[in-house]
Amino acid sequence: MKYPVRWFGVLLSGALGLCPLVVRADVLHLDVPDRLDARELARFVAEADGASGAAADAGDGNTDAGSTSSATAGSMDFDLFGDTPAKADVAPDPEFVRQVEQRRSMLQTHQILGLSTLGLMATSVVLGQLNYGDLYAHGGAHTGDFLVAHRVSTYASTGAFLGTAFFSLFAPTPIPKDGEGFDTTMAHKIGVIGASAGMVTQVALGFLTARAADAGNPDGLRRMAQIHQAVGYATVGFMAAAASVWVF
Amino acid sequence: MRAMVAAVLMVGAAVPAAASADARWSGKGQVEYVLEHKFHHVVGTSTEPEVRLAVDDAGLKVMARAAVSSFKSGNGNRDAHALEVLDAAHFPLVVVKGVAPGFKLPETPGTIHVPLQVEVELHGVTVTHPVDVALHVRDAGHADATFEFPESLTAHHIERPSLMMIQVDDALVIRGRVELERATP
Numbered sequence: 353m354k355y356p357v358r359w360f361g362v363l364l365s366g367a368l369g370l371c372p373l374v375v376r377a378d379v380l381h382l383d384v385p386d387r388l389d390a391r392e393l394a395r396f397v398a399e400a401d402g403a404s405g406a407a408a409d410a411g412d413g414n415t416d417a418g419s420t421s422s423a424t425a426g427s428m429d430f431d432l433f434g435d436t437p438a439k440a441d442v443a444p445d446p447e448f449v450r451q452v453e454q455r456r457s458m459l460q461t462h463q464i465l466g467l468s469t470l471g472l473m474a475t476s477v478v479l480g481q482l483n484y485g486d487l488y489a490h491g492g493a494h495t496g497d498f499l500v501a502h503r504v505s506t507y508a509s510t511g512a513f514l515g516t517a518f519f520s521l522f523a524p525t526p527i528p529k530d531g532e533g534f535d536t537t538m539a540h541k542i543g544v545i546g547a548s549a550g551m552v553t554q555v556a557l558g559f560l561t562a563r564a565a566d567a568g569n570p571d572g573l574r575r576m577a578q579i580h581q582a583v584g585y586a587t588v589g590f591m592a593a594a595a596s597v598w599v600f
Numbered sequence: 601m602r603a604m605v606a607a608v609l610m611v612g613a614a615v616p617a618a619a620s621a622d623a624r625w626s627g628k629g630q631v632e633y634v635l636e637h638k639f640h641h642v643v644g645t646s647t648e649p650e651v652r653l654a655v656d657d658a659g660l661k662v663m664a665r666a667a668v669s670s671f672k673s674g675n676g677n678r679d680a681h682a683l684e685v686l687d688a689a690h691f692p693l694v695v696v697k698g699v700a701p702g703f704k705l706p707e708t709p710g711t712i713h714v715p716l717q718v719e720v721e722l723h724g725v726t727v728t729h730p731v732d733v734a735l736h737v738r739d740a741g742h743a744d745a746t747f748e749f750p751e752s753l754t755a756h757h758i759e760r761p762s763l764m765m766i767q768v769d770d771a772l773v774i775r776g777r778v779e780l781e782r783a784t785p
Contacts, residue, residue, distance in 0.1 A: 428697040428719045432652035432663040436695060445689060452684045463764065527688070529680040537677035598763055599639045 451526040458523040462516055469512040470595050473588045476505040480584050488577045506554070513551055517544075536597050543594025550587025554580065623705065624783040625653035625743070631666060631776030636769040642678070644671040651745075651778045660703035662716065664778070665695045685761055691724040698731065711736040718749075720774075725756040741782040748775035 483498035529537075557580045564572040631649045635642040649666040668688040673679055683689075698716035706712055714733045719726050731749045738744065751772045753760050760767040 428699060430661060430663070430697065432654055432661065433650065433665065436663075436665060436693065448689050449687075452687070455684065460762070467764070525680075527680045527683045529676045535675045535677065537675065 448526050451524040455523045455526065458519045462519040462523070465512055465516040465519060466595060469509060469516050470588075470591050472505060472509040472512050473591055476502065476509050477584055477588050479505050480581065484577055484581050488574050510551060510555075513547070517548070536600075539597040540594050543590050543597060546590030547587050547594060550583055550590060553583050554587065557583065622657075623653075623655045625651075625655070625780045626783055627651040627653075627745070627778045627780035629745075629776060629778035631664075631774065631778075633671065634773040634775065636771070637763060638766050639763065642673050642768075644673040644679070644682070646670040646672070649776065649778065651780065653780065655703065655705055658701065660698075660700040660714065660716075662698040662700075663696070665693050667692055668694055681761060685758060686723050691722075693721075695721040697721075698733075706737050709737050709739060720751060720756075722751065723756045723758050727751065727755045743780040745778045745780060746776070748773065750774075 479498050479502040483502045486492050486495055486498055557576060561573065561576040561580060564576050628651070629649060630645060630647050632643055632645045635644070646666045648670040649664055651662070651664040653663075654661045668686050669683060669692065671679065671682070673682070696718055698718035700714050700716050703714060712735050714735050716731045716733055717728065718731045719728045729749070731747060733745050733747045736744045736746075751774055753768075753770050753772055760770060762768070
Protein backbone atom coordinates (compact mmCIF):
# COMPACT_ATOMS: atom_id res chain seq x y z
CA MET A 353 0.00 0.00 0.00
CA LYS A 354 2.95 2.25 0.60
CA TYR A 355 3.85 2.87 -3.06
CA PRO A 356 0.32 3.41 -4.45
CA VAL A 357 -0.25 6.03 -1.79
CA ARG A 358 2.99 7.76 -2.69
CA TRP A 359 2.17 7.73 -6.42
CA PHE A 360 -1.31 8.97 -5.70
CA GLY A 361 0.29 11.84 -3.79
CA VAL A 362 2.60 12.61 -6.70
CA LEU A 363 -0.27 12.57 -9.19
CA LEU A 364 -2.43 14.74 -6.93
CA SER A 365 0.38 17.25 -6.42
CA GLY A 366 0.96 17.38 -10.16
CA ALA A 367 -2.71 17.92 -10.87
CA LEU A 368 -2.98 20.65 -8.24
CA GLY A 369 0.15 22.28 -9.59
CA LEU A 370 -1.25 22.35 -13.12
CA CYS A 371 -4.69 23.58 -12.11
CA PRO A 372 -3.68 27.24 -11.66
CA LEU A 373 -2.13 27.29 -15.13
CA VAL A 374 -5.23 25.79 -16.71
CA VAL A 375 -7.51 28.19 -14.85
CA ARG A 376 -5.30 31.18 -15.65
CA ALA A 377 -5.29 30.41 -19.37
CA ASP A 378 -9.04 30.11 -19.27
CA VAL A 379 -9.51 33.40 -17.42
CA LEU A 380 -7.16 35.39 -19.59
CA HIS A 381 -8.49 34.21 -22.96
CA LEU A 382 -5.08 35.03 -24.36
CA ASP A 383 -3.70 33.40 -27.46
CA VAL A 384 -0.11 32.52 -27.94
CA PRO A 385 1.14 35.17 -30.36
CA ASP A 386 2.29 34.13 -33.76
CA ARG A 387 4.45 37.22 -34.16
CA LEU A 388 7.00 36.60 -31.48
CA ASP A 389 8.94 33.48 -30.73
CA ALA A 390 9.66 33.01 -27.02
CA ARG A 391 13.24 31.98 -27.60
CA GLU A 392 13.83 34.96 -29.87
CA LEU A 393 12.29 37.28 -27.28
CA ALA A 394 14.44 35.96 -24.46
CA ARG A 395 17.57 36.18 -26.56
CA PHE A 396 16.77 39.76 -27.51
CA VAL A 397 16.19 40.80 -23.93
CA ALA A 398 19.33 39.00 -22.81
CA GLU A 399 21.42 40.72 -25.45
CA ALA A 400 19.93 44.09 -24.65
CA ASP A 401 20.62 43.67 -20.96
CA GLY A 402 24.06 42.23 -21.45
CA ALA A 403 23.13 38.96 -19.82
CA SER A 404 23.13 36.63 -22.76
CA GLY A 405 23.44 33.20 -21.21
CA ALA A 406 20.85 32.93 -18.49
CA ALA A 407 17.97 34.62 -20.22
CA ALA A 408 18.48 32.69 -23.42
CA ASP A 409 18.03 29.53 -21.40
CA ALA A 410 14.83 30.98 -19.98
CA GLY A 411 13.48 31.17 -23.50
CA ASP A 412 13.19 27.42 -23.66
CA GLY A 413 9.63 27.62 -22.50
CA ASN A 414 9.25 30.04 -19.66
CA THR A 415 8.40 33.19 -21.57
CA ASP A 416 5.33 32.15 -23.52
CA ALA A 417 2.85 34.92 -23.98
CA GLY A 418 -0.33 34.58 -22.03
CA SER A 419 1.41 33.54 -18.88
CA THR A 420 1.45 35.48 -15.65
CA SER A 421 4.23 36.72 -13.48
CA SER A 422 5.26 33.35 -12.21
CA ALA A 423 6.16 32.22 -15.69
CA THR A 424 7.83 35.40 -16.93
CA ALA A 425 9.75 36.69 -13.98
CA GLY A 426 12.95 38.31 -15.15
CA SER A 427 12.11 38.14 -18.83
CA MET A 428 11.89 41.94 -19.06
CA ASP A 429 14.19 42.79 -16.25
CA PHE A 430 15.07 46.32 -17.28
CA ASP A 431 14.24 49.79 -16.00
CA LEU A 432 14.54 52.58 -18.54
CA PHE A 433 13.85 55.14 -15.81
CA GLY A 434 16.40 53.79 -13.40
CA ASP A 435 14.39 54.62 -10.30
CA THR A 436 11.23 52.53 -10.53
CA PRO A 437 10.70 50.91 -7.14
CA ALA A 438 10.63 47.16 -7.14
CA LYS A 439 7.45 45.52 -5.93
CA ALA A 440 9.13 44.03 -2.91
CA ASP A 441 10.41 47.43 -1.75
CA VAL A 442 7.03 48.45 -0.40
CA ALA A 443 5.86 46.53 2.63
CA PRO A 444 2.11 46.15 3.12
CA ASP A 445 0.62 47.95 6.09
CA PRO A 446 -1.56 45.42 7.93
CA GLU A 447 -3.68 48.15 9.52
CA PHE A 448 -4.33 49.74 6.14
CA VAL A 449 -5.27 46.38 4.62
CA ARG A 450 -7.59 45.68 7.55
CA GLN A 451 -9.30 49.05 7.16
CA VAL A 452 -9.76 48.57 3.41
CA GLU A 453 -11.30 45.14 3.91
CA GLN A 454 -13.53 46.44 6.70
CA ARG A 455 -14.64 49.39 4.59
CA ARG A 456 -15.53 47.17 1.63
CA SER A 457 -17.46 44.80 3.85
CA MET A 458 -19.34 47.60 5.61
CA LEU A 459 -20.23 49.42 2.40
CA GLN A 460 -21.45 46.20 0.81
CA THR A 461 -23.69 45.72 3.83
CA HIS A 462 -24.73 49.38 3.54
CA GLN A 463 -25.86 48.78 -0.04
CA ILE A 464 -27.90 45.71 0.88
CA LEU A 465 -29.48 47.39 3.90
CA GLY A 466 -30.15 50.57 1.92
CA LEU A 467 -32.05 48.74 -0.81
CA SER A 468 -33.93 46.76 1.85
CA THR A 469 -34.83 50.02 3.59
CA LEU A 470 -36.14 51.44 0.34
CA GLY A 471 -38.34 48.37 -0.08
CA LEU A 472 -39.62 48.66 3.50
CA MET A 473 -40.31 52.37 3.04
CA ALA A 474 -42.27 51.71 -0.16
CA THR A 475 -44.29 49.10 1.73
CA SER A 476 -44.91 51.61 4.52
CA VAL A 477 -46.14 54.19 2.01
CA VAL A 478 -48.56 51.75 0.41
CA LEU A 479 -49.87 50.61 3.79
CA GLY A 480 -49.98 54.21 4.98
CA GLN A 481 -52.04 55.22 1.96
CA LEU A 482 -54.45 52.37 2.62
CA ASN A 483 -54.62 53.35 6.30
CA TYR A 484 -55.23 57.00 5.42
CA GLY A 485 -58.01 56.04 3.03
CA ASP A 486 -59.55 53.85 5.68
CA LEU A 487 -59.40 56.32 8.57
CA TYR A 488 -59.35 59.86 7.18
CA ALA A 489 -60.58 59.96 3.59
CA HIS A 490 -64.18 60.74 2.79
CA GLY A 491 -66.06 57.51 2.58
CA GLY A 492 -63.44 55.61 4.56
CA ALA A 493 -64.65 52.44 6.30
CA HIS A 494 -62.92 53.34 9.60
CA THR A 495 -62.02 49.70 10.22
CA GLY A 496 -58.41 50.26 11.31
CA ASP A 497 -57.41 47.14 9.37
CA PHE A 498 -54.13 48.66 8.17
CA LEU A 499 -53.14 50.42 11.37
CA VAL A 500 -50.96 47.67 12.85
CA ALA A 501 -49.42 46.64 9.53
CA HIS A 502 -48.49 50.26 8.76
CA ARG A 503 -47.05 50.73 12.24
CA VAL A 504 -44.94 47.54 12.01
CA SER A 505 -43.60 48.45 8.56
CA THR A 506 -42.65 51.96 9.70
CA TYR A 507 -40.81 50.61 12.74
CA ALA A 508 -38.98 48.16 10.49
CA SER A 509 -38.16 50.97 8.05
CA THR A 510 -36.80 53.14 10.84
CA GLY A 511 -34.64 50.33 12.19
CA ALA A 512 -33.30 49.46 8.74
CA PHE A 513 -32.65 53.14 8.02
CA LEU A 514 -30.60 53.51 11.22
CA GLY A 515 -28.70 50.32 10.43
CA THR A 516 -27.93 51.55 6.92
CA ALA A 517 -26.68 54.84 8.30
CA PHE A 518 -24.50 53.04 10.85
CA PHE A 519 -22.65 50.99 8.22
CA SER A 520 -21.93 54.11 6.20
CA LEU A 521 -21.03 56.54 8.98
CA PHE A 522 -18.76 54.14 10.83
CA ALA A 523 -16.95 52.65 7.84
CA PRO A 524 -13.24 53.49 8.05
CA THR A 525 -11.78 55.73 5.34
CA PRO A 526 -8.20 54.55 4.79
CA ILE A 527 -7.88 56.69 1.65
CA PRO A 528 -9.34 60.18 1.91
CA LYS A 529 -11.53 61.25 -0.98
CA ASP A 530 -10.37 64.06 -3.23
CA GLY A 531 -12.77 67.00 -3.11
CA GLU A 532 -14.04 67.34 -6.67
CA GLY A 533 -17.25 69.24 -6.11
CA PHE A 534 -20.60 67.81 -7.08
CA ASP A 535 -20.59 64.14 -8.01
CA THR A 536 -22.67 61.02 -7.52
CA THR A 537 -21.64 60.71 -3.88
CA MET A 538 -22.70 64.28 -3.19
CA ALA A 539 -26.08 63.62 -4.85
CA HIS A 540 -26.45 60.47 -2.72
CA LYS A 541 -25.70 62.43 0.43
CA ILE A 542 -28.24 65.11 -0.46
CA GLY A 543 -30.87 62.40 -0.97
CA VAL A 544 -29.96 60.75 2.33
CA ILE A 545 -30.07 64.05 4.22
CA GLY A 546 -33.54 64.67 2.81
CA ALA A 547 -34.66 61.17 3.76
CA SER A 548 -33.19 61.58 7.26
CA ALA A 549 -35.04 64.85 7.75
CA GLY A 550 -38.21 63.12 6.61
CA MET A 551 -37.71 60.25 9.06
CA VAL A 552 -37.17 62.64 11.99
CA THR A 553 -40.23 64.66 10.94
CA GLN A 554 -42.35 61.51 10.81
CA VAL A 555 -41.34 60.53 14.32
CA ALA A 556 -42.16 64.05 15.61
CA LEU A 557 -45.44 64.00 13.72
CA GLY A 558 -46.28 60.70 15.35
CA PHE A 559 -46.18 62.30 18.80
CA LEU A 560 -48.11 65.36 17.65
CA THR A 561 -50.73 63.22 15.96
CA ALA A 562 -51.16 61.12 19.06
CA ARG A 563 -51.63 64.28 21.11
CA ALA A 564 -54.26 65.55 18.65
CA ALA A 565 -56.05 62.20 18.83
CA ASP A 566 -55.96 62.23 22.64
CA ALA A 567 -57.39 65.76 22.64
CA GLY A 568 -60.35 64.60 20.55
CA ASN A 569 -59.59 67.06 17.78
CA PRO A 570 -60.68 65.38 14.51
CA ASP A 571 -59.75 68.36 12.31
CA GLY A 572 -56.28 68.56 13.82
CA LEU A 573 -55.92 64.82 13.46
CA ARG A 574 -56.86 64.88 9.78
CA ARG A 575 -54.45 67.78 9.15
CA MET A 576 -51.65 65.90 10.88
CA ALA A 577 -52.46 62.79 8.85
CA GLN A 578 -52.26 64.82 5.63
CA ILE A 579 -48.88 66.27 6.61
CA HIS A 580 -47.73 62.79 7.63
CA GLN A 581 -48.84 61.48 4.26
CA ALA A 582 -47.02 64.21 2.32
CA VAL A 583 -43.83 63.86 4.36
CA GLY A 584 -43.97 60.09 3.91
CA TYR A 585 -44.09 60.39 0.14
CA ALA A 586 -41.29 62.96 0.18
CA THR A 587 -39.15 60.73 2.41
CA VAL A 588 -39.47 57.70 0.20
CA GLY A 589 -38.80 59.97 -2.78
CA PHE A 590 -35.54 61.20 -1.25
CA MET A 591 -34.58 57.63 -0.40
CA ALA A 592 -35.32 56.43 -3.93
CA ALA A 593 -33.26 59.32 -5.30
CA ALA A 594 -30.38 58.50 -2.95
CA ALA A 595 -30.37 54.91 -4.20
CA SER A 596 -30.94 55.60 -7.86
CA VAL A 597 -28.15 58.18 -8.26
CA TRP A 598 -25.72 55.27 -8.33
CA VAL A 599 -27.43 53.99 -11.43
CA PHE A 600 -26.81 57.18 -13.39
CA MET B 601 40.88 65.75 -48.91
CA ARG B 602 38.98 68.76 -47.63
CA ALA B 603 36.32 68.19 -50.28
CA MET B 604 35.97 64.56 -49.20
CA VAL B 605 35.50 65.54 -45.57
CA ALA B 606 32.90 68.08 -46.57
CA ALA B 607 31.08 65.49 -48.65
CA VAL B 608 31.07 63.01 -45.76
CA LEU B 609 29.71 65.66 -43.42
CA MET B 610 26.98 66.58 -45.90
CA VAL B 611 25.92 62.95 -46.33
CA GLY B 612 25.94 62.48 -42.58
CA ALA B 613 23.69 65.48 -42.13
CA ALA B 614 21.31 64.23 -44.78
CA VAL B 615 20.72 60.87 -43.06
CA PRO B 616 17.76 61.21 -40.66
CA ALA B 617 18.71 60.91 -37.06
CA ALA B 618 15.99 58.35 -36.62
CA ALA B 619 17.83 55.88 -38.74
CA SER B 620 20.82 55.81 -36.44
CA ALA B 621 21.19 53.14 -33.81
CA ASP B 622 21.13 53.50 -30.01
CA ALA B 623 18.42 56.14 -29.83
CA ARG B 624 16.68 57.12 -26.61
CA TRP B 625 13.23 58.66 -26.63
CA SER B 626 11.01 59.96 -23.90
CA GLY B 627 7.43 61.10 -23.89
CA LYS B 628 4.36 62.24 -22.04
CA GLY B 629 0.70 62.04 -22.91
CA GLN B 630 -2.58 60.70 -21.73
CA VAL B 631 -3.67 57.21 -20.82
CA GLU B 632 -7.18 56.02 -19.96
CA TYR B 633 -8.85 52.97 -18.55
CA VAL B 634 -12.36 52.10 -19.61
CA LEU B 635 -14.43 50.03 -17.23
CA GLU B 636 -17.92 48.71 -17.90
CA HIS B 637 -20.72 48.12 -15.42
CA LYS B 638 -24.35 47.36 -16.16
CA PHE B 639 -25.19 50.93 -15.13
CA HIS B 640 -21.98 52.78 -15.84
CA HIS B 641 -19.36 53.37 -18.48
CA VAL B 642 -16.35 54.59 -16.51
CA VAL B 643 -13.39 56.34 -18.09
CA GLY B 644 -10.46 57.18 -15.83
CA THR B 645 -7.79 59.43 -17.27
CA SER B 646 -4.23 60.11 -16.26
CA THR B 647 -2.23 62.91 -17.83
CA GLU B 648 0.89 61.93 -15.94
CA PRO B 649 2.25 58.83 -17.66
CA GLU B 650 5.96 58.76 -18.33
CA VAL B 651 7.31 56.87 -21.31
CA ARG B 652 10.84 55.90 -22.28
CA LEU B 653 12.02 54.11 -25.40
CA ALA B 654 15.39 52.67 -26.26
CA VAL B 655 16.18 51.63 -29.79
CA ASP B 656 19.38 49.90 -30.77
CA ASP B 657 20.55 47.32 -33.24
CA ALA B 658 18.73 44.56 -31.37
CA GLY B 659 15.36 46.27 -31.51
CA LEU B 660 13.06 48.33 -29.34
CA LYS B 661 12.56 48.40 -25.60
CA VAL B 662 9.80 50.55 -24.14
CA MET B 663 8.75 51.30 -20.59
CA ALA B 664 5.87 53.38 -19.30
CA ARG B 665 4.63 54.05 -15.81
CA ALA B 666 1.93 56.09 -14.13
CA ALA B 667 0.84 56.54 -10.55
CA VAL B 668 -2.41 54.71 -9.86
CA SER B 669 -3.56 57.77 -7.93
CA SER B 670 -3.17 59.97 -11.02
CA PHE B 671 -6.22 58.43 -12.75
CA LYS B 672 -9.34 60.57 -12.37
CA SER B 673 -12.78 59.37 -13.41
CA GLY B 674 -14.74 62.49 -12.50
CA ASN B 675 -15.99 60.95 -9.26
CA GLY B 676 -13.76 61.38 -6.23
CA ASN B 677 -15.49 58.61 -4.28
CA ARG B 678 -15.04 56.15 -7.12
CA ASP B 679 -11.38 57.13 -7.51
CA ALA B 680 -10.76 56.63 -3.79
CA HIS B 681 -12.48 53.25 -4.01
CA ALA B 682 -10.28 52.36 -7.01
CA LEU B 683 -7.20 53.10 -4.91
CA GLU B 684 -8.51 50.74 -2.25
CA VAL B 685 -9.27 48.00 -4.76
CA LEU B 686 -5.88 48.36 -6.42
CA ASP B 687 -4.09 48.55 -3.06
CA ALA B 688 -2.39 51.74 -4.22
CA ALA B 689 -0.57 52.17 -0.94
CA HIS B 690 1.24 48.91 -1.56
CA PHE B 691 1.41 49.07 -5.38
CA PRO B 692 1.43 52.77 -6.26
CA LEU B 693 2.47 52.40 -9.89
CA VAL B 694 1.15 50.72 -12.98
CA VAL B 695 4.17 49.77 -15.07
CA VAL B 696 4.24 48.57 -18.66
CA LYS B 697 7.35 47.19 -20.32
CA GLY B 698 7.56 46.07 -23.89
CA VAL B 699 10.06 44.73 -26.39
CA ALA B 700 10.05 44.46 -30.16
CA PRO B 701 13.06 42.45 -31.36
CA GLY B 702 14.38 43.51 -34.74
CA PHE B 703 12.53 46.82 -34.70
CA LYS B 704 14.05 49.61 -36.79
CA LEU B 705 12.94 53.21 -36.67
CA PRO B 706 11.60 54.28 -40.05
CA GLU B 707 13.78 56.67 -41.99
CA THR B 708 10.90 58.66 -43.38
CA PRO B 709 7.86 60.16 -41.70
CA GLY B 710 4.82 57.94 -41.62
CA THR B 711 2.77 55.55 -39.52
CA ILE B 712 3.81 52.01 -38.73
CA HIS B 713 2.35 49.34 -36.49
CA VAL B 714 4.76 47.97 -33.94
CA PRO B 715 4.00 44.52 -32.52
CA LEU B 716 5.17 44.65 -28.93
CA GLN B 717 5.38 41.90 -26.39
CA VAL B 718 4.40 43.74 -23.21
CA GLU B 719 4.45 43.02 -19.53
CA VAL B 720 1.77 44.90 -17.58
CA GLU B 721 2.30 45.23 -13.85
CA LEU B 722 -0.87 46.24 -12.03
CA HIS B 723 -1.83 45.52 -8.43
CA GLY B 724 1.61 43.94 -8.06
CA VAL B 725 0.76 41.21 -10.55
CA THR B 726 2.45 41.01 -13.93
CA VAL B 727 0.67 39.78 -17.03
CA THR B 728 2.35 39.36 -20.40
CA HIS B 729 0.68 39.58 -23.80
CA PRO B 730 1.14 41.11 -27.26
CA VAL B 731 0.04 44.67 -28.02
CA ASP B 732 -0.06 46.56 -31.31
CA VAL B 733 1.14 50.14 -31.07
CA ALA B 734 0.60 52.61 -33.89
CA LEU B 735 3.70 54.76 -34.18
CA HIS B 736 3.44 57.91 -36.21
CA VAL B 737 6.89 59.34 -36.92
CA ARG B 738 6.63 63.04 -37.61
CA ASP B 739 10.31 63.74 -38.13
CA ALA B 740 13.68 62.55 -36.93
CA GLY B 741 13.07 63.79 -33.41
CA HIS B 742 9.32 63.58 -32.89
CA ALA B 743 6.74 60.82 -32.98
CA ASP B 744 3.31 59.96 -31.61
CA ALA B 745 2.23 56.59 -30.32
CA THR B 746 -1.35 55.40 -29.85
CA PHE B 747 -2.38 52.11 -28.33
CA GLU B 748 -5.37 50.21 -27.02
CA PHE B 749 -5.43 46.82 -25.41
CA PRO B 750 -7.59 44.86 -22.95
CA GLU B 751 -6.57 43.71 -19.51
CA SER B 752 -8.27 41.21 -17.26
CA LEU B 753 -8.91 42.39 -13.69
CA THR B 754 -8.94 38.87 -12.32
CA ALA B 755 -5.66 38.08 -14.08
CA HIS B 756 -4.15 40.83 -11.94
CA HIS B 757 -5.78 39.32 -8.85
CA ILE B 758 -8.07 42.34 -8.51
CA GLU B 759 -11.38 41.70 -6.84
CA ARG B 760 -13.95 43.18 -9.18
CA PRO B 761 -15.87 46.00 -7.47
CA SER B 762 -19.64 45.74 -7.42
CA LEU B 763 -22.43 48.26 -7.34
CA MET B 764 -25.99 47.28 -6.48
CA MET B 765 -24.62 43.76 -6.06
CA ILE B 766 -23.54 43.69 -9.72
CA GLN B 767 -19.83 43.35 -10.44
CA VAL B 768 -18.02 45.39 -13.06
CA ASP B 769 -16.92 43.56 -16.21
CA ASP B 770 -13.65 41.70 -15.96
CA ALA B 771 -12.24 43.33 -19.09
CA LEU B 772 -10.53 46.65 -18.62
CA VAL B 773 -9.53 48.54 -21.75
CA ILE B 774 -6.32 50.55 -21.58
CA ARG B 775 -5.84 53.15 -24.29
CA GLY B 776 -3.79 56.25 -24.77
CA ARG B 777 -1.71 58.57 -26.83
CA VAL B 778 1.85 59.62 -26.15
CA GLU B 779 4.00 62.30 -27.74
CA LEU B 780 7.57 61.15 -28.02
CA GLU B 781 10.71 63.18 -28.37
CA ARG B 782 14.14 61.92 -29.13
CA ALA B 783 16.47 62.56 -26.22
CA THR B 784 19.50 64.64 -26.99
CA PRO B 785 22.66 62.64 -26.39
